[in-house]
Amino acid sequence: MSIEEARRITTGTQVNEIINYFGKCLRCGYPATASIHVTTYSDGTESTRALATCASPCGWTGPASPTTMSGQPPVIGRRRDTA
Numbered sequence: 001m002s003i004e005e006a007r008r009i010t011t012g013t014q015v016n017e018i019i020n021y022f023g024k025c026l027r028c029g030y031p032a033t034a035s036i037h038v039t040t041y042s043d044g045t046e047s048t049r050a051l052a053t054c055a056s057p058c059g060w061t062g063p064a065s066p067t068t069m070s071g072q073p074p075v076i077g078r079r080r081d082t083a
Helices: 003-007
Strands: 010-018 032-041 046-054 061-063 076-081
Touching: none
Parallel strands: none
Antiparallel strands: 010 032, 010 076, 032 046, 046 061
C-alpha cells in the first residue's frame, strides 16, 4: 500500500446484491448469497469486490467469484448506500 492509498478516506460504499448467485459457503458447503461492494474514496477512485455470505448461521463471509447457474453475467439487485 502506498502512502497516498493509506491517506485515502472512504466517502461512500454501495452494496448491490447479486440475485442470480449460486455459490456455496467455503466453510460448510451450504448455499451462499453474494453482493458487489463498491467503495468510493476521497481521491475519486473506487474499488469493487464481490463478497459471499453463508446462508446458514456458520458465519462465513469471504471473497466470491460471481458464479451464476446460467453462465450469464450477474444480475445486480437492490442497492444500499452504506456510507
